[in-house]
Amino acid sequence: MKISWWQWLPFQPWRVVGAVEAADEIPDRLPRNAAALVGSEAFPKWIAFDCPCRTGHRIMLNTDPGRRPAWKCAGMSGGRLSIAPSVDYADGRRRCHYFVRDGKIQWAKDTIR
Numbered sequence: 001m002k003i004s005w006w007q008w009l010p011f012q013p014w015r016v017v018g019a020v021e022a023a024d025e026i027p028d029r030l031p032r033n034a035a036a037l038v039g040s041e042a043f044p045k046w047i048a049f050d051c052p053c054r055t056g057h058r059i060m061l062n063t064d065p066g067r068r069p070a071w072k073c074a075g076m077s078g079g080r081l082s083i084a085p086s087v088d089y090a091d092g093r094r095r096c097h098y099f100v101r102d103g104k105i106q107w108a109k110d111t112i113r
Contacts, residue, residue: 007031013103014081016047016073023048023060033103039063041076051089052105053096059087075103 001018008031019037020026026036026048033052039045044063051057061071061083074082080103088108089096097108 001025001027001036003027003031003034007034014049014100014105015078015103016076016081035081037063037076044073044076047071047073047076047083051096052098053094055094057089057091059089061087079103 001020003017007017010032012031012033014033014035016037017031017034019040021038023038023046026038030036030048030050035047035049037044037047046060047063048058048060051059062069063071063073071087072084081100082102083100086097086099086108095110097110099106099108
């Protein structure tokens with residue numbers, strides 16, 4: 001996946017910067033506020049991004065409606081990304097619970113960062 005230079009500019013809304021065929025093709029580094037789509041816009045399988053808490057963990061969400069649980073995404077064709085339902089990550093040390101709506105992160109009150 002080739003990421004254009006302008007995608008690396010700071011202060012952009014959350015958006016999809018590219019698509020790959022398989023999850024192991026996702027680059028190790030993604031631009032800030034950027035997500036990668038696994039599959040195609042017509043048949044998405046996964047969406048992957050680095051957690052907005054900026055502690056270094058990667059989030060991968062299933063977008064295939066044939067598997068559960070599945071998230072729905074809007075704005076995958078270059079617009080502002082929205083993901084439903086919320087993203088809730090916990091690993092024992094932290095809990096990151098947030099909504100991605102219209103390219104912005106809205107943290108839930110129960111978040112421990």
